[in-house]
Amino acid sequence: xxQRKGANATRWIVLAILAALWFLPLVSLVLFSFAPPSxxxxxxxxxxxxxxxxxxxxxxxxxxxxxxxxxxxxxxxIMVLQVAGILLLDVPAxxxxxxxxxxxxxVLFALVLVSMMMPGILEVISLYDLMANIGxxxxxxxxxxxxxxxxxxxxxxxxxxxxxxxELDEAARIDGATDFQVxxxxxxxxxxxxxxxxxxxxxxxxxxxxxxxxxxxxxPEAMPVPVVIAYLSADTSAVLNYTLILAAAFVTSLPMxxxxxxxxxxxxxxxxxxxxxx
Amino acid sequence: xxxxxSTLFPYLMAGPYIALFAVFVAYPVGRALYMSLFxxxxxxxxxxxxxxxxxxxxxxRRFWSSFWITSGFALMYVPMITVIxxxxxxxxxxxxxxxxIFRTAFFLPIVINVAVAAxxxxxxxxxxxxxxxxxxxxxxLPGQNLLQIPGWSLFVISLVTLWINVGFMVIILLAGLENxxxxxxxxxxxxxxxxxxxxxxxxxxxxxxxxxxVVVLSIVQAFQIFGEVLIMTQGGPFGSTTVLxxxxxEEGFERFALGRAAAIGVVITIIIATxxxxxxxxxxxxx
Numbered sequence: 001x002x003q004r005k006g007a008n009a010t011r012w013i014v015l016a017i018l019a020a021l022w023f024l025p026l027v028s029l030v031l032f033s034f035a036p037p038s039x040x041x042x043x044x045x046x047x048x049x050x051x052x053x054x055x056x057x058x059x060x061x062x063x064x065x066x067x068x069x070x071x072x073x074x075x076x077x078i079m080v081l082q083v084a085g086i087l088l089l090d091v092p093a094x095x096x097x098x099x100x101x102x103x104x105x106x107v108l109f110a111l112v113l114v115s116m117m118m119p120g121i122l123e124v125i126s127l128y129d130l131m132a133n134i135g136x137x138x139x140x141x142x143x144x145x146x147x148x149x150x151x152x153x154x155x156x157x158x159x160x161x162x163x164x165x166x167e168l169d170e171a172a173r174i175d176g177a178t179d180f181q182v183x184x185x186x187x188x189x190x191x192x193x194x195x196x197x198x199x200x201x202x203x204x205x206x207x208x209x210x211x212x213x214x215x216x217x218x219x220p221e222a223m224p225v226p227v228v229i230a231y232l233s234a235d236t237s238a239v240l241n242y243t244l245i246l247a248a249a250f251v252t253s254l255p256m257x258x259x260x261x262x263x264x265x266x267x268x269x270x271x272x273x274x275x276x277x278x
Numbered sequence: 279x280x281x282x283x284s285t286l287f288p289y290l291m292a293g294p295y296i297a298l299f300a301v302f303v304a305y306p307v308g309r310a311l312y313m314s315l316f317x318x319x320x321x322x323x324x325x326x327x328x329x330x331x332x333x334x335x336x337x338x339r340r341f342w343s344s345f346w347i348t349s350g351f352a353l354m355y356v357p358m359i360t361v362i363x364x365x366x367x368x369x370x371x372x373x374x375x376x377x378x379i380f381r382t383a384f385f386l387p388i389v390i391n392v393a394v395a396a397x398x399x400x401x402x403x404x405x406x407x408x409x410x411x412x413x414x415x416x417x418x419l420p421g422q423n424l425l426q427i428p429g430w431s432l433f434v435i436s437l438v439t440l441w442i443n444v445g446f447m448v449i450i451l452l453a454g455l456e457n458x459x460x461x462x463x464x465x466x467x468x469x470x471x472x473x474x475x476x477x478x479x480x481x482x483x484x485x486x487x488x489x490x491x492v493v494v495l496s497i498v499q500a501f502q503i504f505g506e507v508l509i510m511t512q513g514g515p516f517g518s519t520t521v522l523x524x525x526x527x528e529e530g531f532e533r534f535a536l537g538r539a540a541a542i543g544v545v546i547t548i549i550i551a552t553x554x555x556x557x558x559x560x561x562x563x564x565x
Contacts (some may be wrong), residue, residue, distance in 0.1 A: 013284070014374075015366075015380045018384075019380045020383075022387070024402070025398035025441065026387075028402060043405075043409075043411075045409055057471070092291035092292070093294070100287065101288065102292065115304075117479075117498065117554065118307060119498070119502045119543070119547055122310050122547050123306040123307055123310060124530075124538065125540050126305075126307075126312075126313055129309070129536070130309070149302050178283070204388075208389070208390075208392070209391075210392050210393060210504075211505065215531065233396070245397060249394040253391070255388060256389040257386070257390075272450065
């Protein structure tokens with residue numbers, strides 16, 4: 001017992017040091033986002049003067065031709081439509097993959113799984129070509145549509161539907177329920193925790209996805225948050241603008257930090273290997 | 279009528295998803311393969327060139343340089359994230375006062391996008407003013423921009439990638455740790471085993487399947503690393519961080535050599551698939 005107490009103390013100290021290191025980048029970013037630009041030249045750990053100017057500027061003015069409020073609006077629209085679209089597509093499809101038989105089911109599911117291993121960069125070139133042909137470059141739909149067939153939701157929900165006992169729908173069918181009624185009235189309510197998990201991790205993905213939005217949007221009107229931040233950051237040579245960039249970075253991360261604080265449980269459960277990888 | 283409806287039911291349920299999957303995943307992948315066989319410019323295909331894009335990559339010094347840079351990145355990143363996430367998972371597994379805050383520290387970066395993470399690290403490493411530089415100065419080291427030194431810049435980028443992804447790996451490993459019965463550790467303790475022995479003789483062997491997943495996923499991440507590089511170094515200094523995806527981006531979206539860019543994408547995919555296959559083939563069997 002004695003030895004174990006000592007081990008716990010060591011564990012605590014090591015964890016505390018590592019946790020402090022892990023907090024450091026964000027803490028430093030947040031602290032200096034509240035500092036006047038002159039503080040940047042002094043640098044260090046904590047600014048000596050404080051101001052809200054950076055936030056006021058970032059939220060009311062256009063910087064380098066891009067606008068943070070427009071980015072936040074775009075990201076919100078993209079997130080809402082992607083979450084809604086993915087749930088509407090994934091819940092029925094995952095149910096079909098888990099509990100019905102149809103021609104090509106196993107082959108299709110294998111293809112879906114294999115696509116999880118495909119690097120996103122392989123698709124972007126031809127996808128850009130495709131979007132250009134149907135005129136969706138620099139539109140929110142151009143960002144939204146290719147994100148809809150994401151695999152992770154199918155994976156999580158299929159996993160759930162597979163372990164619901166057969167007796168449940170058989171009983172309902174004896175009572176005269178149709179396939180669709182069984183799905184809608186019995187299965188969907190049962191799947192609610194998994195549906196929330198998919199909602200939360202889809203929201204995260206939508207807000208933070210970088211590669212494809214970077215490729216498909218190059219006008220400020222269509223850019224979501226990460227692309228706006230990337231554009232702003234291309235200006236770090238002008239050190240005096242640093243505090244503005246830090247403020248923009250923090251204010252656009254805030255919704256996801258709040259989502260994390262509220263939904264950490266769902267994020268963790270969505271990433272556990274039992275519910276799916278990636 | 280009822281039977282017809284029953285037969286159609288799965289197709290109606292899965293159909294919309296499969297249609298979108300076909301258009302936005304399967305088709306682009308197939309088309310990338312197709313484009314890689316052409317001299318394909320901004321206005322479409324110029325000429326069918328067979329495997330010329332691939333052979334010219336083979337003979338291109340820039341491609342090999344990118345290949346080795348990416349491999350070097352993987353060689354830093356994969357062992358680093360595997361060891362650190364394993365150690366963290368073992369330490370976070372059992373209760374401690376304040377464990378919620380510790381977990382939050384490592385899980386929070388999961389929700390931070392790569393652009394913000396890159397900026398946060400740029401800021402930390404800013405020469406003369408960033409916190410890291412202040413710490414180095416406190417140890418008497420001169421102010422320097424590690425991101426401007428070839429070799430160091432790639433290492434700093436691997437730190438950002440580690441910072442972002444370690445939480446995800448810890449979550450996977452924690453799930454695995456839950457399946458190891460406590461009795462094993464208790465029995466070992468009775469035999470007087472040390473914490474290190476516990477880790478190497480009980481935890482690691484029993485976690486092997488999950489550790490394998492961590493290694494494979496981190497290899498996949500390493501060969502796809504992009505956003506961090508684009509924002510922090512744009513491939514520099516002197517091309518020392520031009521990883522394969524950066525090369526693809528430059529060829530595709532700056533020079534509009536789309537056929538060649540598609541070929542690079544196919545090569546990246548083949549590398550990832552080969553490495554994953556080797557891992558599973560040689561390490562899973564023994565579990």
